[in-house]
Amino acid sequence: MGCRGVWGMLLRACRCQLAVAILCVWQPAVVQALRDCPADAKEVLVGGAAVHFNIPALKHGDFLSTPCAQVRPGFVGSVTTMCVATVVSVNTRMCVAAGCPAGQSAPARIGDGAQLHLAEVTVRQGLSHDDAQWLHCRNLKDGYEGYAQLRCSFGELSADASSCHPPFKGPSSVFRVLNNQYLAGDWRIFELAFYETEDCSGGELRGEIFASSEDAKFEQRAALAVDGNWSTFWSAHCSEGCELKVAWMGLVLPEPKTVRCIRLQQSQVPCCRAESVRAEVWDGEGWQHLQSWNLTGPPSILGKDLAVPITCTENKPSGPGVVHDCDGPPVVGVQGGQTCAAKCGEGFAGDEQSFFCTASGAFDGMSPGCIDAAEITRLGSFSLIGFALALLAFAYRSVYMGGKARLTFDLEMMPTPLTGHWLEHHGKTAWERLDEDKRKRDALRMLGGDLTLDKNATEEEQAAQQQQMTGEDMARLEEEFRGLTGRKKRKALENAQSVDGLCSPCADPDVCLAYATCPLCRVADTWHTIGLPEWQSYWKIFWSYVACPFCWPCLNFYGRYRVRKAFKIPLEPHRDFLVHCVCCCLCTPCAHVQEARLVDAPILYFKCQSKLIEMQQAHIKLGEGLM
Numbered sequence: 312m313g314c315r316g317v318w319g320m321l322l323r324a325c326r327c328q329l330a331v332a333i334l335c336v337w338q339p340a341v342v343q344a345l346r347d348c349p350a351d352a353k354e355v356l357v358g359g360a361a362v363h364f365n366i367p368a369l370k371h372g373d374f375l376s377t378p379c380a381q382v383r384p385g386f387v388g389s390v391t392t393m394c395v396a397t398v399v400s401v402n403t404r405m406c407v408a409a410g411c412p413a414g415q416s417a418p419a420r421i422g423d424g425a426q427l428h429l430a431e432v433t434v435r436q437g438l439s440h441d442d443a444q445w446l447h448c449r450n451l452k453d454g455y456e457g458y459a460q461l462r463c464s465f466g467e468l469s470a471d472a473s474s475c476h477p478p479f480k481g482p483s484s485v486f487r488v489l490n491n492q493y494l495a496g497d498w499r500i501f502e503l504a505f506y507e508t509e510d511c512s513g514g515e516l517r518g519e520i521f522a523s524s525e526d527a528k529f530e531q532r533a534a535l536a537v538d539g540n541w542s543t544f545w546s547a548h549c550s551e552g553c554e555l556k557v558a559w560m561g562l563v564l565p566e567p568k569t570v571r572c573i574r575l576q577q578s579q580v581p582c583c584r585a586e587s588v589r590a591e592v593w594d595g596e597g598w599q600h601l602q603s604w605n606l607t608g609p610p611s612i613l614g615k616d617l618a619v620p621i622t623c624t625e626n627k628p629s630g631p632g633v634v635h636d637c638d639g640p641p642v643v644g645v646q647g648g649q650t651c652a653a654k655c656g657e658g659f660a661g662d663e664q665s666f667f668c669t670a671s672g673a674f675d676g677m678s679p680g681c682i683d684a685a686e687i688t689r690l691g692s693f694s695l696i697g698f699a700l701a702l703l704a705f706a707y708r709s710v711y712m713g714g715k716a717r718l719t720f721d722l723e724m725m726p727t728p729l730t731g732h733w734l735e736h737h738g739k740t741a742w743e744r745l746d747e748d749k750r751k752r753d754a755l756r757m758l759g760g761d762l763t764l765d766k767n768a769t770e771e772e773q774a775a776q777q778q779q780m781t782g783e784d785m786a787r788l789e790e791e792f793r794g795l796t797g798r799k800k801r802k803a804l805e806n807a808q809s810v811d812g813l814c815s816p817c818a819d820p821d822v823c824l825a826y827a828t829c830p831l832c833r834v835a836d837t838w839h840t841i842g843l844p845e846w847q848s849y850w851k852i853f854w855s856y857v858a859c860p861f862c863w864p865c866l867n868f869y870g871r872y873r874v875r876k877a878f879k880i881p882l883e884p885h886r887d888f889l890v891h892c893v894c895c896c897l898c899t900p901c902a903h904v905q906e907a908r909l910v911d912a913p914i915l916y917f918k919c920q921s922k923l924i925e926m927q928q929a930h931i932k933l934g935e936g937l938m
Contacts, residue, residue, distance in 0.1 A: 364377075373394050376392075386406045388406040390403050391405070409466030413435060418432075422534065440466075443460050448475035452475065456476060457475045459474070460474075462528075469528045471525055471527045473522040474521055475521065481567055484564045486592050491589040492585055497546045499584070500577050503562075504537070505573055507568060507571055511573075521561055523557065526546040531544060569622075574615070576614030588604050601643055604617050622643065623637070623645050623672050624673075633653055637674060653665075658684055718840060718910070728748055734905070734912055812908060822908050822911060831853055831856045834856065836907070837903070837907050838873070840911070841910060
C-alpha cells in the first residue's frame with residue numbers, strides 16, 4: 312500500500328470522530344428547542360363567554376398564572392397556562408364573576424329631568440354577582456313609596472329606583488302601560504305621553520314618571536322616555552326576556568284625571584318591541600284594565616296614538632227593582648262600544664233590557680218595567696183577606712141580623728128593669744127583674760094600684776124607686792147568705808153585687824157563638840142596633856174596624872160609652888179604660904159580649920111583646936068567630 316493510501320484512511324477516520332464529537336455536544340439544545348411553545352392567541356371561555364387570550368412564548372414545562380380580570384373584566388381568580396411538548400393548555404375554571412363588597416355605593420335617580428332627585432346608595436352587606444338587595448324608597452326621598460333595587464353585576468353596583476313614586480292621590484290619579492306579550496329582549500320606549508283629548512292633540516298630562524325597572528348600568532333610565540328626545544329611550548331590566556305584563560311604565564298625577572289617548576313610541580327591533588300593549592288605571596285599591604291594543608302592521612318611527620274609549624256615565628238604567636251591570640269595573644266603567652244588561656232584581660218580575668254605550672258618554676236603552684212580586688202578593692193577600700172578611704160579614708148579617716130592628720126610636724120605650732144597669736146586676740138578670748115587675752103589677756092591679764116606675768117621673772123620683780129596688784135585692788141576698796158568717800159572708804155579698812155579666816160571656820150561647828164566629832161583625836152589630844146616631848150603620852162600623860186596627864181600643868172605649876148613654880148606665884170611664892185599653896187582650900172580648908147581650912135584650916123583649924099581642928089578637932078574632 313503506498314503512502315498516499317495510508318494518509319487517506321487516517322484523514323477519513325479523523326472526520327468521523329470530529330462529527331461524532333460535535334453531535335454529542337449540541338444534541339440537548341436541539342431537542343429542547345424542538346419542545347418549546349411559541350407565542351399564540353386563543354379563544355377561551357370565561358364565565359360562559361368566549362374571549363380572546365394572548366399567550367406569550369413558553370418553554371417546555373413552564374407554568375403561567377394570569378389574573379382573570381385581564382382576560383375578562385368583572386371576573387376574579389386566575390387563568391393558568393402550561394406548556395408541555397409544544398402543547399399549551401389553558402385553565403379558566405378558577406375565574407368567577409366578581410361580587411360587590413360591603414360599603415360599595417352607586418347613584419340612585421328618582422323622577423325625570425324636571426324633578427330629578429339623586430341619592431347615593433351604599434350596600435350594607437356584600438353581594439354576589441347577580442344578587443340584589445331591596446331598599447324602601449322613603450330611605451331615598453321622604454314620603455315616597457315603593458322599593459329601590461341594588462343589583463351587583465360583575466363587581467359593579469347599580470341602583471334602580473325607577474319604581475319609587477309619590478303617594479297616589481286616589482282613583483284615576485295613576486296610569487301605566489304594560490307589555491301584553493312576551494319579549495325576548497328588554498322592552499324599550501323612546502317616548503310616552505298621556506292626553507285628555509281623544510286624538511292626542513292637546514291636554515297632555517304632567518306628573519311624575521315611574522317604571523317597573525330600568526337598565527341603570529347602561530343609563531337607560533325611565534326619565535329618558537319623557538324627555539322629548541326621540542333618540543334616547545328607557546329600557547326595562549329583564550335578565551331573561553320580559554314576561555307578560557312584567558315591564559311597565561306609568562305616570563303619577565297630582566290629581567285625578569281622565570285619559571283619552573296615549574302616544575307611544577317604542578323600539579323598532581322585534582325583540583324589544585311589544586305588538587300588544589295594555590293600559591291600566593289605579594282604582595284606589597288595585598289596577599283596573601283600561602284598554603288593550605294590537606299594534607300590527609309595519610312599525611312607525613313616529614309612534615302610535617292609542618285612543619281610549621269614553622266611559623259612559625249618563626242615562627244609566629234606573630227604576631224600582633232594576634239592577635244592572637252598567638257601572639262596570641271601578642273607575643273604568645262601561646266604555647264606548649260596549650253593552651250592559653239591566654234586569655229586574657229578586658222579588659221583581661220583568662224582561663231584561665240591553666244598554667249600549669255611545670260615543671257621547673251616554674247609554675242608549677230603555678229601563679225594564681219591573682213589577683214588585685212581593686207587593687202583588689201582598690195586595691193579593693190583602694184583597695183575599697178583604698174579600699173573605701166581606702163574605703163573612705155578609706153571611707153574618709144574613710144569618711144573625713135578618714129582620715133585626717134598631718133601637719133608634721124605642722130607647723124611651725124600654726121597660727125600667729132593662730135600664731140603669733147591665734143585663735146582670737146584684738145577682739139578678741134583667742129577665743128576672745122583668746118577671747118580678749110583672750108579678751107586682753099583676754098583683755097590684757088586682758088591688759087597684761100600680762108599683763111600676765112612672766115614665767113621666769123625674770130622674771130623682773126614678774132614682775129613689777131604683778134605690779128601693781136595690782134595697783130589696785140586698786135584703787134578698789142577706790136572706791140567701793144567712794148561713795154564712797164573717798169574712799165568707801162579706802166576700803159572697805161582694806161577689807154577688809159585682810156580677811154584671813162581664814165575667815160570664817157564655818151566659819147567652821147564641822151571642823157567644825156569634826162573637827166567636829166574627830168578632831168585628833158582632834161589634835158592628837151592637838153599634839148598628841143602638842141606632843144613634845143613625846149614620847153609624849153595620850157596614851161603616853165593620854170597615855172602620857178593618858181599616859184601623861190600631862184604633863180598636865179607642866173605638867171600643869167609645870162604643871161602651873154609647874151603650875152606657877143609651878141604657879142610662881152610670882158612667883165609669885176608669886173601669887172602661889182598664890177593660891178596653893189596659894187589659895184589652897183579656898177583657899175586651901168579655902166586654903163586647905156583655906154589651907151585645909144588653910143591646911139585644913130590648914130587641915128580644917119587643918119581639919116577644921109583639922108576638923104576644925099578635926097571639927092575643929088572634930084569640931080575640933077566633934072568639935068572635937065562634938060567637
